[in-house]
Structure formats: C-alpha cells, structure tokens
Amino acid sequence: MSQKRPNNQFRSRWPEWLLPAFFLPSWLMSLGFHMIVFVGVALIFQNTGVTEGLDDSGRVVDIFVKEAANPEEQPQESDNTQQSNADDSLTEEQVDETPPEELVDNLLDTPLPVDNVFAPGPAIADVELPLAEPIRPARPAPPAGGLPPGRGETQFFGTKDKGTRFAFVIDCSGSMQSHNAIHYAKAELKNSISLLEPTQQFQIIYYNQEVYPWHRRGRSDDIYWANETNKRLAYNFVDERGPTGGTDHVPALMMALRLTPEVIYFLTDADQSDRISNRDMARINKFNNGRTRIHCIEFGVGPQLDAELEASFLADLARKNGGSYRYLDVKNLSKR
Template identity: 35%
Template sequence: MPAALTELDHQTPQWQRNSPLLVVPSWAASLAIHSLLLFILISSLNRCDSGQTGGTDGELRSVGIYVKQSPDAEKTDETEQETQEETQNNLASQTQEPLKDVLDQPPVDPLLPELNSKLLGAGPTRAPAVPNSPNSDLTSNLMSPSSALAPPVMGMGNVNFFDAVDSGKRFVFVLDCSGSMAAPQGAPIRKARSELISSLSGLTHHQQFQIIFYNTTTRAMQHRGKSAELLYATDINRTLARQFIQSVEPDGGTDHIPALKRALNFQPDVIFFLTDAKHPQLSSADLNEIRRLNRGKAKIHCIEFGEGFPVMEGNSLEKLARQNKGSYRYYNVRKFLRNR
C-alpha cells in the first residue's frame, strides 16, 4: 500500500501538489463565489436607482404611450356630436315658437293700479291712460312724472266727528278759533283739536278733506303757498294737517258767515261746523243765504260748545243743521275738564 501511494505521488505534478486550493474546502469556495455574484448584482441595482444607464452622462427620460384611434371610432364620435347638435337645435326651435306667438299678439293695455302719489295736493281724479301703440315707449310713460304723480280715484267712506257720522267723498271741517275757545283752561280748543285729528285718521286715501279755522277772518289749510283746495287724505297730507291744527291758537271775535261760504266753495259732500259762540246768532237772512248757496248739495252737521244746558228755542245752529239735512249736537265744555 505505501508503495502504491508513493507511485501515485510520483505521477502527480509538483505544482498541483503544492496548490492552496487543495487546502480550501469546496463549500467555502462556493460561498465566496456566490457572495461575489451578489455584490455585483447589488451594485448594478444602485446604479439604476441613481438614474445612470451605464454611462457617465446618463439621463432619465419620460416614456409616453400614444394610442391611435381607429377610423371607426372617429366616425362614432362625429355621429354622437351631430346627434347632440340636432337635439339642441330642436329645443331652441321649440322655445322660440311660443315666444314668437307671444310677440305676434297685439298689445294689451296693462292693468296698472291707481297710484296714490299726489301726496301734497289735489289733482285730476284719474290717472292718465297708458297708450297702447306698439311704437310707444311704455317704460318712459310709466316712469314719467305725470303718471307717477297720479292721484287716487275718489271713493266713498264714513267719517265721525263728535259722534256726527256721515259718508261721502269730500269733507270740510269748519272750526271756531275765537278767543272764547281758550276758556275754561284751554279745554274747548284742546278737545276740538284731538277730535279733528281722530276724524282725519278715519279717512281713506280715496277721500278728500279741507280744514277751515275762523274768528273774524278765515284760515284754510294750504300747501306750499298755493290757494287752498281739497286734499286727498294721504299719510303726508294728514301729517301736514296735524301740524296745521296744532299751529292755530284761539284769538279774536267771531263771524260765522264768511267761514260757511268758504266751505261751500269747495263743493263738499259734508260740512262739520263747530263753534262755542252763542253770539252772534245766525239771522234768518244768513240761514236763507247759506241754504241758497248750498242748494241741498252738502249736509251741514253743527256741533256747539257751551256751559250748562243747551238752549234749543231759537237756536240758529240747530236750524242751520235742519235746513241742510244735517244734525245738531251740544257739548258742555266742563265735561272736557273732568275727562282730561
């Protein structure tokens, strides 16, 4: 056996017998080789992450995908678009047909409400008509001052003044403001003012009124220096009336006839006449003149202020009311003191 080994050793070259690989186990060599391959693979992946493509000047480039539609798809899109356009045209034509029918109709007079805007005075009793010509400018007519300031249409309504109730369109209040209306303690004039303001608040915008205070002269409510006239009972006119009523103070003597004649000149439906003067009494000639001027058109209601019990026999105020289809009422001013 030793002889055989010796012979084998002699057959193996000298460099092979001295090689270090014969000393390293095979598993260790395999491990080293696989580790080297793994290192090379990791190095390659790191280069890809840093944007290098293997060269020193490598760059990252975006990649896009272009999809080209087929001719059949393009035809389908065109067909859908034509269908949508045809639908829109049909809707537009359907909308224009009723609009054309409306535009082809003849113009109609608009039913405009009567405007209550003649706030500071009287005027015509109806608003100007709106032209129905197709060529007329409707907007300019509606916004013009003549149509915007149209007064309300007159209407009937009831008015209560010191429990004398009557209905009509035009009312005139005639109040005595002589010096005797200040006694006792200013009660008569104070009561007359409050009742008059209350009566005006009961008027509607379709009724007209005028106020006359008198002693030996007459003073009617005026607007901006114009001549006195009947005023519509608008909110502003009632406010101006309250200011006028509060501005009057009792003073002077008494003269009934000028005040009654001025009231009749307004051609009212109803006259409320208030006085506390027993003297001067209205004479028969005065009563006849008032009746002649009135001609039965206006009802005259008389309210008398006094102290104590009324004197009915020969009372000219009671006759004035009776001859002109009105009523007569008497009030003891002492009751105004207790009810203050």
C-alpha cells in the same frame, strides 16, 4: 338674246370649274354686295348698343341703350343734395317698423347709421324737438286699498257720516279759550282726520273774524287726499292755530260750501251775540241747495235748556241743510 361665250384664250387661263363665277348676272352680284354691306352695318350698330323700334305713330326709330356708369366714377353731388339725402336717411321701412316713441328716442339719443346715408356729406347736427307749453299736472289719483272709493266714514264728536269730500269748519275765536275748548276741538279734529281713508278728501278751515284755510306750501289745491303725508301736515296746521279775535261765521261757511263737499262739520261755541242773521241764513241755504250736509256741533257751559235749543241758529242751520245738531258741555269733555 343668247349669253356671249368666253373665248378660248380666257378659258385656257382659268380652271373650268371657276369660269361660271366670272359670268354671273350683274343683278345677282349687286344683291350680294348689298347683303355684305347690310350685315356689316348691322354688326356695327349691335356693338354700339343701338336697337330699332317703332314709336307710337308707327315710324321706325333708333333706341340707344346706355349702360349704367360705374358707381365709383360718379361725380360728387352738390352740398345741397348731400344735405337733402342726409335728412332723408330713414327709409320708409324703418319708419313703418319703429314705434313713434322710439323714433323720438332715436333722434335724440342715437346717431343715424352711416349705411343709410345716400351720399357723403357733413355730420348731421343734433335734432332739437320744440317743447310744448308746460302742462299743469293733474291732481293725483287716490291710492288703492282701504274702503271702497266714495263712501268712507268718519265721525266728529260722535256725529258719523259717509262721503268722499269733508270740510271741517272750526271756530278759533277768543271765546274758545274758555274751559280749554280749543284743546278738545283740536284733539277731536285730529281723530276725525285719522279715520279718513286715502280714497277720501278733506279741508280744514279755521275762522274768527277772518278765515284761515289749510294750504300746503307751494300747492294751490283747495281740498286734499287723505294720504298719510297730508294727514301729518294737517295735524301740524291744527296745532298751530290758537284762540284769538272775534267771530264771523258766514265767510267760513261760504268758503267751505264752495268746495262742494258732501259733508261739513261746523263747530263753534255759538255766542248768541254772533248768531247768523236770518238774511245770511237764507243766503247760505239757497247757495247750498241741498248739495252738502251741514252737521253743527255747539260748545256750551252747563246743560242746555229747552228754550236755548229752540232759539239755537245752529239747530236751524243743520235742519235746513240735511245735517244734525249736537250740544256739548265743555266741562264734561275732560271726562271723555
């Protein structure tokens, strides 16, 4: 079928070169029109931030990209959110780079920096850390210096021994007033304490029918380091006690053994009427079990007879507990 030719009247109205535009096929004109519409729609969607993509099932979906709003136009968050942000103001980097002890100091002493607060809010309240139960202080370590720790030496009325823990058990009954025996006992006791090094410990136990251990005021220690402060306080305690009352050796000895010292110096005038019974002697020996050396010093009047030595319960006590025994005539002590 041939295309219809335009008539002469129509040809005379338009230029020759423009005439083919009016006689294009309809399908070509329709295609051009749809292309124009498609391009226009595409431009509109591009301006509104719409893109096209595929979901997991392969369907074509529209993806809208929302631009971030201006931070200055953000509405204020609720009070709860503000408080939560304030509490979390320390970043992970700050926590990682700050030593634990400095974190505590910062919380207690330094206000949090404003730059780290995510949103404005009320001032942060002071942080109070819960306190643990009071911790009892440990016994102080002995000062450095002096003799090597553990094996310092002292002596009591010429009886020498080495150790870290010493107990002096001194009879202060009324009979110790005779020939000024208590005076010599106190002088020698102070001298022995003065020889102790700060690395050693000691205790003084006076006794008659009662027991009088030395205790520092406000302290519950049973045995004390031989530092200069404790020595001065011990000298005062030595001077305060005078001779009075009767005699009971066993409670004082048992108290000293419970301190588990390495050495006990035991001084008494050893009246035979107050001797330690065989039953109490066995109890003392069993309780000690060789842990502590007991050195016994006996005050007497005049030279000691051989029979008295054999009958002396002090010599027996020393022998059975790894110590030594010595007899001293108090009348000769003034010549020392």
